[in-house]
Amino acid sequence: MTLPQRVGVFGGGRMGSGIAHAFLASGSHVIIVENGPDLADQARARVSDSLAKADAKGRLGVPLQDALARLSTTADAGELAGCELVVEAVPEDAKLKAEVLALVERRAPGAVIATNTSSLSIGGLADGLAAPGRFLGLHFFNPVPVSDLIEIVTGPRTDPALVTRAQEWATALGKSPITVSDSPGFASSRLGVGLALEAMRMLEEGVASAADIDTAMTLGYRHPMGPLRTTDVVGLDVRLAIAEHLCRELGPRFEPPRILRDLVAAGHLGRKTGQGFYTW
Incomplete structure:
Protein backbone atom coordinates (compact mmCIF):
# COMPACT_ATOMS: atom_id res chain seq x y z
CA MET A 1 0.00 0.00 0.00
CA ASP A 182 -4.86 1.25 24.67
CA SER A 183 -3.27 1.01 28.11
CA PRO A 184 -1.19 3.37 30.29
CA GLY A 185 2.22 3.85 28.71
CA PHE A 186 1.41 1.30 25.99
CA ALA A 187 4.32 -1.17 25.63
CA SER A 188 7.32 1.03 24.90
CA SER A 189 6.92 3.85 27.44
CA ARG A 190 5.82 1.51 30.21
CA LEU A 191 8.89 -0.69 29.83
CA GLY A 192 11.34 2.09 29.00
CA VAL A 193 10.29 4.38 31.84
CA GLY A 194 10.21 1.50 34.33
CA LEU A 195 13.83 0.63 33.51
CA ALA A 196 14.93 4.27 33.59
CA LEU A 197 13.32 4.95 36.97
CA GLU A 198 15.11 1.97 38.51
CA ALA A 199 18.41 3.17 37.02
CA MET A 200 17.80 6.57 38.65
CA ARG A 201 17.13 4.95 42.03
CA MET A 202 20.39 3.03 41.69
CA LEU A 203 22.23 6.26 40.96
CA GLU A 204 20.61 7.92 44.00
CA GLU A 205 21.65 5.00 46.19
CA GLY A 206 25.26 5.12 44.98
CA VAL A 207 25.13 1.64 43.47
CA ALA A 208 27.23 2.80 40.50
CA SER A 209 27.90 5.83 38.33
CA ALA A 210 25.53 6.83 35.53
CA ALA A 211 28.06 5.66 32.95
CA ASP A 212 28.54 2.27 34.62
CA ILE A 213 24.79 1.70 35.03
CA ASP A 214 24.33 2.42 31.34
CA THR A 215 27.27 0.22 30.37
CA ALA A 216 25.67 -2.66 32.27
CA MET A 217 22.75 -2.48 29.86
CA THR A 218 24.64 -1.74 26.64
CA LEU A 219 27.23 -4.48 27.07
CA GLY A 220 25.36 -6.91 29.29
CA TYR A 221 21.97 -6.77 27.56
CA ARG A 222 22.88 -5.37 24.13
CA HIS A 223 20.79 -2.23 24.52
CA PRO A 224 22.00 0.34 21.97
CA MET A 225 21.92 3.05 24.65
CA GLY A 226 21.69 2.91 28.43
CA PRO A 227 18.53 4.05 30.29
CA LEU A 228 20.07 7.22 31.75
CA ARG A 229 21.59 8.41 28.49
CA THR A 230 18.30 7.60 26.77
CA THR A 231 16.51 9.76 29.33
CA ASP A 232 18.87 12.62 28.49
CA VAL A 233 18.05 12.23 24.80
CA VAL A 234 14.29 11.99 25.35
CA GLY A 235 14.28 14.85 27.85
CA LEU A 236 14.07 14.58 31.63
CA ASP A 237 10.94 16.73 31.65
CA VAL A 238 9.27 14.39 29.18
CA ARG A 239 10.23 11.34 31.23
CA LEU A 240 8.98 13.01 34.42
CA ALA A 241 5.58 13.79 32.87
CA ILE A 242 5.20 10.21 31.65
CA ALA A 243 6.27 8.78 35.02
CA GLU A 244 3.75 10.97 36.85
CA HIS A 245 1.00 9.83 34.49
CA LEU A 246 1.94 6.16 34.94
CA CYS A 247 2.12 6.62 38.71
CA ARG A 248 -1.45 7.95 38.73
CA GLU A 249 -2.68 5.14 36.50
CA LEU A 250 -0.63 2.14 37.65
CA GLY A 251 0.52 2.92 41.16
CA PRO A 252 3.61 3.81 43.19
CA ARG A 253 6.05 1.59 41.31
CA PHE A 254 6.23 4.46 38.81
CA GLU A 255 6.77 7.18 41.44
CA PRO A 256 9.46 9.51 40.02
CA PRO A 257 12.69 9.45 42.08
CA ARG A 258 13.79 12.64 43.82
CA ILE A 259 16.87 12.92 41.58
CA LEU A 260 14.63 13.24 38.52
CA ARG A 261 12.41 15.89 40.12
CA ASP A 262 15.44 17.86 41.33
CA LEU A 263 17.16 17.87 37.94
CA VAL A 264 14.01 19.01 36.16
CA ALA A 265 13.41 21.74 38.77
CA ALA A 266 16.97 22.96 38.17
CA GLY A 267 16.36 23.14 34.42
CA HIS A 268 18.71 20.24 33.65
CA LEU A 269 16.57 18.51 31.03
CA GLY A 270 19.24 16.48 29.21
CA ARG A 271 20.74 16.95 25.79
CA LYS A 272 18.48 19.86 24.83
CA THR A 273 19.79 21.98 27.72
CA GLY A 274 23.35 20.60 27.74
CA GLN A 275 23.06 18.95 31.16
CA GLY A 276 21.12 16.00 32.56
CA PHE A 277 22.56 12.78 33.88
CA TYR A 278 25.43 13.61 31.51
CA THR A 279 27.06 16.81 30.28
CA TRP A 280 26.47 17.27 26.55
Missing part, protein backbone atom coordinates in the same frame (compact mmCIF):
# COMPACT_ATOMS: atom_id res chain seq x y z
CA THR A 2 1.24 3.47 -0.84
CA LEU A 3 1.49 6.24 1.70
CA PRO A 4 -1.04 9.10 1.80
CA GLN A 5 -0.19 11.70 -0.84
CA ARG A 6 -0.88 14.60 1.50
CA VAL A 7 0.03 14.38 5.18
CA GLY A 8 -0.47 17.02 7.86
CA VAL A 9 1.67 17.29 10.98
CA PHE A 10 0.33 19.53 13.75
CA GLY A 11 3.38 20.67 15.72
CA GLY A 12 6.83 21.23 14.26
CA GLY A 13 9.09 20.57 17.22
CA ARG A 14 11.62 17.77 17.50
CA MET A 15 9.08 14.98 17.04
CA GLY A 16 6.85 16.75 14.53
CA SER A 17 9.76 17.73 12.31
CA GLY A 18 11.10 14.18 12.47
CA ILE A 19 7.71 12.77 11.44
CA ALA A 20 7.59 15.25 8.57
CA HIS A 21 11.09 14.17 7.51
CA ALA A 22 10.04 10.51 7.41
CA PHE A 23 7.03 11.14 5.18
CA LEU A 24 8.93 13.52 2.89
CA ALA A 25 11.71 10.96 2.45
CA SER A 26 9.07 8.43 1.41
CA GLY A 27 7.38 10.63 -1.20
CA SER A 28 4.44 12.29 0.57
CA HIS A 29 3.61 15.99 0.49
CA VAL A 30 3.72 17.31 4.07
CA ILE A 31 2.21 20.41 5.62
CA ILE A 32 3.29 21.37 9.14
CA VAL A 33 0.97 23.55 11.22
CA GLU A 34 2.51 25.61 13.99
CA ASN A 35 1.25 28.19 16.47
CA GLY A 36 2.34 31.32 14.64
CA PRO A 37 4.41 32.32 11.59
CA ASP A 38 7.74 32.44 13.45
CA LEU A 39 7.32 28.90 14.79
CA ALA A 40 6.25 27.76 11.31
CA ASP A 41 9.46 29.21 9.87
CA GLN A 42 11.49 27.49 12.59
CA ALA A 43 9.80 24.18 11.75
CA ARG A 44 10.70 24.58 8.08
CA ALA A 45 14.32 25.30 8.98
CA ARG A 46 14.41 22.31 11.33
CA VAL A 47 13.08 19.89 8.69
CA SER A 48 15.24 21.37 5.93
CA ASP A 49 18.35 20.95 8.06
CA SER A 50 17.42 17.37 8.93
CA LEU A 51 16.83 16.48 5.28
CA ALA A 52 20.10 18.10 4.22
CA LYS A 53 22.07 16.16 6.83
CA ALA A 54 20.49 12.89 5.73
CA ASP A 55 21.24 13.70 2.10
CA ALA A 56 24.89 14.48 2.91
CA LYS A 57 25.20 11.04 4.51
CA GLY A 58 23.51 9.32 1.55
CA ARG A 59 20.53 8.32 3.68
CA LEU A 60 17.71 10.42 2.25
CA GLY A 61 16.66 8.13 -0.58
CA VAL A 62 15.08 10.88 -2.71
CA PRO A 63 16.55 14.05 -4.28
CA LEU A 64 16.88 16.73 -1.62
CA GLN A 65 15.26 19.47 -3.69
CA ASP A 66 12.33 17.18 -4.48
CA ALA A 67 11.74 16.54 -0.77
CA LEU A 68 12.00 20.24 0.07
CA ALA A 69 9.53 21.10 -2.71
CA ARG A 70 6.94 18.84 -1.07
CA LEU A 71 7.21 20.61 2.32
CA SER A 72 4.88 23.42 3.41
CA THR A 73 4.63 25.15 6.78
CA THR A 74 1.83 27.38 8.00
CA ALA A 75 0.09 28.86 11.03
CA ASP A 76 -3.34 28.29 9.43
CA ALA A 77 -4.94 24.96 10.38
CA GLY A 78 -7.40 25.47 7.54
CA GLU A 79 -4.64 24.43 5.15
CA LEU A 80 -4.99 20.87 6.46
CA ALA A 81 -8.10 20.51 4.29
CA GLY A 82 -7.51 17.74 1.78
CA CYS A 83 -4.99 15.85 3.93
CA GLU A 84 -5.56 12.11 4.01
CA LEU A 85 -3.69 11.76 7.31
CA VAL A 86 -2.94 14.28 10.05
CA VAL A 87 -0.51 13.43 12.86
CA GLU A 88 -0.77 15.49 16.05
CA ALA A 89 2.65 16.07 17.61
CA VAL A 90 2.17 18.75 20.27
CA PRO A 91 3.52 18.48 23.86
CA GLU A 92 2.34 15.66 26.13
CA ASP A 93 -0.59 17.52 27.70
CA ALA A 94 -4.00 15.84 27.51
CA LYS A 95 -6.02 19.06 27.39
CA LEU A 96 -3.84 20.60 24.70
CA LYS A 97 -3.89 17.44 22.61
CA ALA A 98 -7.69 17.15 22.88
CA GLU A 99 -8.10 20.76 21.71
CA VAL A 100 -5.75 20.24 18.77
CA LEU A 101 -7.39 16.97 17.74
CA ALA A 102 -10.85 18.55 17.74
CA LEU A 103 -9.52 21.45 15.65
CA VAL A 104 -7.90 19.03 13.19
CA GLU A 105 -11.15 17.11 12.80
CA ARG A 106 -12.98 20.33 11.95
CA ARG A 107 -10.34 21.56 9.50
CA ALA A 108 -9.60 18.22 7.80
CA PRO A 109 -12.94 16.41 7.59
CA GLY A 110 -12.57 12.83 6.47
CA ALA A 111 -8.88 12.59 7.32
CA VAL A 112 -7.41 9.82 9.42
CA ILE A 113 -6.21 11.47 12.63
CA ALA A 114 -3.33 10.10 14.66
CA THR A 115 -1.71 11.20 17.89
CA ASN A 116 1.98 10.78 18.62
CA THR A 117 1.34 10.51 22.37
CA SER A 118 3.75 8.23 24.21
CA SER A 119 1.48 7.50 27.17
CA LEU A 120 -1.94 9.20 27.15
CA SER A 121 -5.15 7.22 26.68
CA ILE A 122 -6.27 6.93 23.06
CA GLY A 123 -9.82 6.29 24.23
CA GLY A 124 -9.75 9.40 26.40
CA LEU A 125 -8.39 11.60 23.62
CA ALA A 126 -11.06 10.22 21.27
CA ASP A 127 -13.89 11.39 23.53
CA GLY A 128 -13.88 14.84 21.94
CA LEU A 129 -14.00 13.54 18.36
CA ALA A 130 -17.10 13.10 16.23
CA ALA A 131 -15.59 10.13 14.37
CA PRO A 132 -13.41 8.16 16.83
CA GLY A 133 -13.23 5.25 14.40
CA ARG A 134 -10.81 7.31 12.27
CA PHE A 135 -8.49 7.95 15.22
CA LEU A 136 -5.55 5.97 16.60
CA GLY A 137 -2.08 6.37 18.05
CA LEU A 138 1.03 6.46 15.87
CA HIS A 139 3.88 6.63 18.38
CA PHE A 140 7.08 7.49 16.55
CA PHE A 141 10.45 7.32 18.30
CA ASN A 142 13.19 9.92 18.58
CA PRO A 143 15.10 10.50 16.36
CA VAL A 144 12.31 9.65 13.92
CA PRO A 145 14.31 9.52 10.67
CA VAL A 146 16.58 6.70 11.88
CA SER A 147 14.35 4.91 14.40
CA ASP A 148 13.00 1.60 13.15
CA LEU A 149 9.90 1.39 15.35
CA ILE A 150 6.36 2.73 15.16
CA GLU A 151 3.96 1.77 17.94
CA ILE A 152 0.40 1.62 16.61
CA VAL A 153 -2.05 2.09 19.48
CA THR A 154 -5.67 1.10 19.02
CA GLY A 155 -8.43 2.80 20.94
CA PRO A 156 -11.66 1.04 21.93
CA ARG A 157 -13.47 2.66 18.98
CA THR A 158 -10.69 2.55 16.37
CA ASP A 159 -11.85 0.93 13.12
CA PRO A 160 -9.95 -2.40 12.74
CA ALA A 161 -9.48 -1.68 9.02
CA LEU A 162 -7.61 1.50 9.96
CA VAL A 163 -5.14 -0.52 12.02
CA THR A 164 -4.29 -2.58 8.95
CA ARG A 165 -3.78 0.59 6.91
CA ALA A 166 -1.54 2.04 9.61
CA GLN A 167 0.58 -1.12 9.65
CA GLU A 168 1.01 -0.82 5.89
CA TRP A 169 1.92 2.86 6.17
CA ALA A 170 4.57 2.07 8.77
CA THR A 171 6.08 -0.55 6.49
CA ALA A 172 6.01 1.89 3.56
CA LEU A 173 7.98 4.34 5.72
CA GLY A 174 10.65 1.66 6.11
CA LYS A 175 9.78 1.06 9.75
CA SER A 176 8.62 -1.93 11.78
CA PRO A 177 5.19 -1.60 13.40
CA ILE A 178 4.01 -3.15 16.62
CA THR A 179 0.33 -3.01 17.58
CA VAL A 180 -0.70 -2.35 21.16
CA SER A 181 -4.10 -1.94 22.78
Whole structure:
Protein backbone atom coordinates (compact mmCIF):
# COMPACT_ATOMS: atom_id res chain seq x y z
CA MET A 1 0.00 0.00 0.00
CA THR A 2 1.24 3.47 -0.84
CA LEU A 3 1.49 6.24 1.70
CA PRO A 4 -1.04 9.10 1.80
CA GLN A 5 -0.19 11.70 -0.84
CA ARG A 6 -0.88 14.60 1.50
CA VAL A 7 0.03 14.38 5.18
CA GLY A 8 -0.47 17.02 7.86
CA VAL A 9 1.67 17.29 10.98
CA PHE A 10 0.33 19.53 13.75
CA GLY A 11 3.38 20.67 15.72
CA GLY A 12 6.83 21.23 14.26
CA GLY A 13 9.09 20.57 17.22
CA ARG A 14 11.62 17.77 17.50
CA MET A 15 9.08 14.98 17.04
CA GLY A 16 6.85 16.75 14.53
CA SER A 17 9.76 17.73 12.31
CA GLY A 18 11.10 14.18 12.47
CA ILE A 19 7.71 12.77 11.44
CA ALA A 20 7.59 15.25 8.57
CA HIS A 21 11.09 14.17 7.51
CA ALA A 22 10.04 10.51 7.41
CA PHE A 23 7.03 11.14 5.18
CA LEU A 24 8.93 13.52 2.89
CA ALA A 25 11.71 10.96 2.45
CA SER A 26 9.07 8.43 1.41
CA GLY A 27 7.38 10.63 -1.20
CA SER A 28 4.44 12.29 0.57
CA HIS A 29 3.61 15.99 0.49
CA VAL A 30 3.72 17.31 4.07
CA ILE A 31 2.21 20.41 5.62
CA ILE A 32 3.29 21.37 9.14
CA VAL A 33 0.97 23.55 11.22
CA GLU A 34 2.51 25.61 13.99
CA ASN A 35 1.25 28.19 16.47
CA GLY A 36 2.34 31.32 14.64
CA PRO A 37 4.41 32.32 11.59
CA ASP A 38 7.74 32.44 13.45
CA LEU A 39 7.32 28.90 14.79
CA ALA A 40 6.25 27.76 11.31
CA ASP A 41 9.46 29.21 9.87
CA GLN A 42 11.49 27.49 12.59
CA ALA A 43 9.80 24.18 11.75
CA ARG A 44 10.70 24.58 8.08
CA ALA A 45 14.32 25.30 8.98
CA ARG A 46 14.41 22.31 11.33
CA VAL A 47 13.08 19.89 8.69
CA SER A 48 15.24 21.37 5.93
CA ASP A 49 18.35 20.95 8.06
CA SER A 50 17.42 17.37 8.93
CA LEU A 51 16.83 16.48 5.28
CA ALA A 52 20.10 18.10 4.22
CA LYS A 53 22.07 16.16 6.83
CA ALA A 54 20.49 12.89 5.73
CA ASP A 55 21.24 13.70 2.10
CA ALA A 56 24.89 14.48 2.91
CA LYS A 57 25.20 11.04 4.51
CA GLY A 58 23.51 9.32 1.55
CA ARG A 59 20.53 8.32 3.68
CA LEU A 60 17.71 10.42 2.25
CA GLY A 61 16.66 8.13 -0.58
CA VAL A 62 15.08 10.88 -2.71
CA PRO A 63 16.55 14.05 -4.28
CA LEU A 64 16.88 16.73 -1.62
CA GLN A 65 15.26 19.47 -3.69
CA ASP A 66 12.33 17.18 -4.48
CA ALA A 67 11.74 16.54 -0.77
CA LEU A 68 12.00 20.24 0.07
CA ALA A 69 9.53 21.10 -2.71
CA ARG A 70 6.94 18.84 -1.07
CA LEU A 71 7.21 20.61 2.32
CA SER A 72 4.88 23.42 3.41
CA THR A 73 4.63 25.15 6.78
CA THR A 74 1.83 27.38 8.00
CA ALA A 75 0.09 28.86 11.03
CA ASP A 76 -3.34 28.29 9.43
CA ALA A 77 -4.94 24.96 10.38
CA GLY A 78 -7.40 25.47 7.54
CA GLU A 79 -4.64 24.43 5.15
CA LEU A 80 -4.99 20.87 6.46
CA ALA A 81 -8.10 20.51 4.29
CA GLY A 82 -7.51 17.74 1.78
CA CYS A 83 -4.99 15.85 3.93
CA GLU A 84 -5.56 12.11 4.01
CA LEU A 85 -3.69 11.76 7.31
CA VAL A 86 -2.94 14.28 10.05
CA VAL A 87 -0.51 13.43 12.86
CA GLU A 88 -0.77 15.49 16.05
CA ALA A 89 2.65 16.07 17.61
CA VAL A 90 2.17 18.75 20.27
CA PRO A 91 3.52 18.48 23.86
CA GLU A 92 2.34 15.66 26.13
CA ASP A 93 -0.59 17.52 27.70
CA ALA A 94 -4.00 15.84 27.51
CA LYS A 95 -6.02 19.06 27.39
CA LEU A 96 -3.84 20.60 24.70
CA LYS A 97 -3.89 17.44 22.61
CA ALA A 98 -7.69 17.15 22.88
CA GLU A 99 -8.10 20.76 21.71
CA VAL A 100 -5.75 20.24 18.77
CA LEU A 101 -7.39 16.97 17.74
CA ALA A 102 -10.85 18.55 17.74
CA LEU A 103 -9.52 21.45 15.65
CA VAL A 104 -7.90 19.03 13.19
CA GLU A 105 -11.15 17.11 12.80
CA ARG A 106 -12.98 20.33 11.95
CA ARG A 107 -10.34 21.56 9.50
CA ALA A 108 -9.60 18.22 7.80
CA PRO A 109 -12.94 16.41 7.59
CA GLY A 110 -12.57 12.83 6.47
CA ALA A 111 -8.88 12.59 7.32
CA VAL A 112 -7.41 9.82 9.42
CA ILE A 113 -6.21 11.47 12.63
CA ALA A 114 -3.33 10.10 14.66
CA THR A 115 -1.71 11.20 17.89
CA ASN A 116 1.98 10.78 18.62
CA THR A 117 1.34 10.51 22.37
CA SER A 118 3.75 8.23 24.21
CA SER A 119 1.48 7.50 27.17
CA LEU A 120 -1.94 9.20 27.15
CA SER A 121 -5.15 7.22 26.68
CA ILE A 122 -6.27 6.93 23.06
CA GLY A 123 -9.82 6.29 24.23
CA GLY A 124 -9.75 9.40 26.40
CA LEU A 125 -8.39 11.60 23.62
CA ALA A 126 -11.06 10.22 21.27
CA ASP A 127 -13.89 11.39 23.53
CA GLY A 128 -13.88 14.84 21.94
CA LEU A 129 -14.00 13.54 18.36
CA ALA A 130 -17.10 13.10 16.23
CA ALA A 131 -15.59 10.13 14.37
CA PRO A 132 -13.41 8.16 16.83
CA GLY A 133 -13.23 5.25 14.40
CA ARG A 134 -10.81 7.31 12.27
CA PHE A 135 -8.49 7.95 15.22
CA LEU A 136 -5.55 5.97 16.60
CA GLY A 137 -2.08 6.37 18.05
CA LEU A 138 1.03 6.46 15.87
CA HIS A 139 3.88 6.63 18.38
CA PHE A 140 7.08 7.49 16.55
CA PHE A 141 10.45 7.32 18.30
CA ASN A 142 13.19 9.92 18.58
CA PRO A 143 15.10 10.50 16.36
CA VAL A 144 12.31 9.65 13.92
CA PRO A 145 14.31 9.52 10.67
CA VAL A 146 16.58 6.70 11.88
CA SER A 147 14.35 4.91 14.40
CA ASP A 148 13.00 1.60 13.15
CA LEU A 149 9.90 1.39 15.35
CA ILE A 150 6.36 2.73 15.16
CA GLU A 151 3.96 1.77 17.94
CA ILE A 152 0.40 1.62 16.61
CA VAL A 153 -2.05 2.09 19.48
CA THR A 154 -5.67 1.10 19.02
CA GLY A 155 -8.43 2.80 20.94
CA PRO A 156 -11.66 1.04 21.93
CA ARG A 157 -13.47 2.66 18.98
CA THR A 158 -10.69 2.55 16.37
CA ASP A 159 -11.85 0.93 13.12
CA PRO A 160 -9.95 -2.40 12.74
CA ALA A 161 -9.48 -1.68 9.02
CA LEU A 162 -7.61 1.50 9.96
CA VAL A 163 -5.14 -0.52 12.02
CA THR A 164 -4.29 -2.58 8.95
CA ARG A 165 -3.78 0.59 6.91
CA ALA A 166 -1.54 2.04 9.61
CA GLN A 167 0.58 -1.12 9.65
CA GLU A 168 1.01 -0.82 5.89
CA TRP A 169 1.92 2.86 6.17
CA ALA A 170 4.57 2.07 8.77
CA THR A 171 6.08 -0.55 6.49
CA ALA A 172 6.01 1.89 3.56
CA LEU A 173 7.98 4.34 5.72
CA GLY A 174 10.65 1.66 6.11
CA LYS A 175 9.78 1.06 9.75
CA SER A 176 8.62 -1.93 11.78
CA PRO A 177 5.19 -1.60 13.40
CA ILE A 178 4.01 -3.15 16.62
CA THR A 179 0.33 -3.01 17.58
CA VAL A 180 -0.70 -2.35 21.16
CA SER A 181 -4.10 -1.94 22.78
CA ASP A 182 -4.86 1.25 24.67
CA SER A 183 -3.27 1.01 28.11
CA PRO A 184 -1.19 3.37 30.29
CA GLY A 185 2.22 3.85 28.71
CA PHE A 186 1.41 1.30 25.99
CA ALA A 187 4.32 -1.17 25.63
CA SER A 188 7.32 1.03 24.90
CA SER A 189 6.92 3.85 27.44
CA ARG A 190 5.82 1.51 30.21
CA LEU A 191 8.89 -0.69 29.83
CA GLY A 192 11.34 2.09 29.00
CA VAL A 193 10.29 4.38 31.84
CA GLY A 194 10.21 1.50 34.33
CA LEU A 195 13.83 0.63 33.51
CA ALA A 196 14.93 4.27 33.59
CA LEU A 197 13.32 4.95 36.97
CA GLU A 198 15.11 1.97 38.51
CA ALA A 199 18.41 3.17 37.02
CA MET A 200 17.80 6.57 38.65
CA ARG A 201 17.13 4.95 42.03
CA MET A 202 20.39 3.03 41.69
CA LEU A 203 22.23 6.26 40.96
CA GLU A 204 20.61 7.92 44.00
CA GLU A 205 21.65 5.00 46.19
CA GLY A 206 25.26 5.12 44.98
CA VAL A 207 25.13 1.64 43.47
CA ALA A 208 27.23 2.80 40.50
CA SER A 209 27.90 5.83 38.33
CA ALA A 210 25.53 6.83 35.53
CA ALA A 211 28.06 5.66 32.95
CA ASP A 212 28.54 2.27 34.62
CA ILE A 213 24.79 1.70 35.03
CA ASP A 214 24.33 2.42 31.34
CA THR A 215 27.27 0.22 30.37
CA ALA A 216 25.67 -2.66 32.27
CA MET A 217 22.75 -2.48 29.86
CA THR A 218 24.64 -1.74 26.64
CA LEU A 219 27.23 -4.48 27.07
CA GLY A 220 25.36 -6.91 29.29
CA TYR A 221 21.97 -6.77 27.56
CA ARG A 222 22.88 -5.37 24.13
CA HIS A 223 20.79 -2.23 24.52
CA PRO A 224 22.00 0.34 21.97
CA MET A 225 21.92 3.05 24.65
CA GLY A 226 21.69 2.91 28.43
CA PRO A 227 18.53 4.05 30.29
CA LEU A 228 20.07 7.22 31.75
CA ARG A 229 21.59 8.41 28.49
CA THR A 230 18.30 7.60 26.77
CA THR A 231 16.51 9.76 29.33
CA ASP A 232 18.87 12.62 28.49
CA VAL A 233 18.05 12.23 24.80
CA VAL A 234 14.29 11.99 25.35
CA GLY A 235 14.28 14.85 27.85
CA LEU A 236 14.07 14.58 31.63
CA ASP A 237 10.94 16.73 31.65
CA VAL A 238 9.27 14.39 29.18
CA ARG A 239 10.23 11.34 31.23
CA LEU A 240 8.98 13.01 34.42
CA ALA A 241 5.58 13.79 32.87
CA ILE A 242 5.20 10.21 31.65
CA ALA A 243 6.27 8.78 35.02
CA GLU A 244 3.75 10.97 36.85
CA HIS A 245 1.00 9.83 34.49
CA LEU A 246 1.94 6.16 34.94
CA CYS A 247 2.12 6.62 38.71
CA ARG A 248 -1.45 7.95 38.73
CA GLU A 249 -2.68 5.14 36.50
CA LEU A 250 -0.63 2.14 37.65
CA GLY A 251 0.52 2.92 41.16
CA PRO A 252 3.61 3.81 43.19
CA ARG A 253 6.05 1.59 41.31
CA PHE A 254 6.23 4.46 38.81
CA GLU A 255 6.77 7.18 41.44
CA PRO A 256 9.46 9.51 40.02
CA PRO A 257 12.69 9.45 42.08
CA ARG A 258 13.79 12.64 43.82
CA ILE A 259 16.87 12.92 41.58
CA LEU A 260 14.63 13.24 38.52
CA ARG A 261 12.41 15.89 40.12
CA ASP A 262 15.44 17.86 41.33
CA LEU A 263 17.16 17.87 37.94
CA VAL A 264 14.01 19.01 36.16
CA ALA A 265 13.41 21.74 38.77
CA ALA A 266 16.97 22.96 38.17
CA GLY A 267 16.36 23.14 34.42
CA HIS A 268 18.71 20.24 33.65
CA LEU A 269 16.57 18.51 31.03
CA GLY A 270 19.24 16.48 29.21
CA ARG A 271 20.74 16.95 25.79
CA LYS A 272 18.48 19.86 24.83
CA THR A 273 19.79 21.98 27.72
CA GLY A 274 23.35 20.60 27.74
CA GLN A 275 23.06 18.95 31.16
CA GLY A 276 21.12 16.00 32.56
CA PHE A 277 22.56 12.78 33.88
CA TYR A 278 25.43 13.61 31.51
CA THR A 279 27.06 16.81 30.28
CA TRP A 280 26.47 17.27 26.55
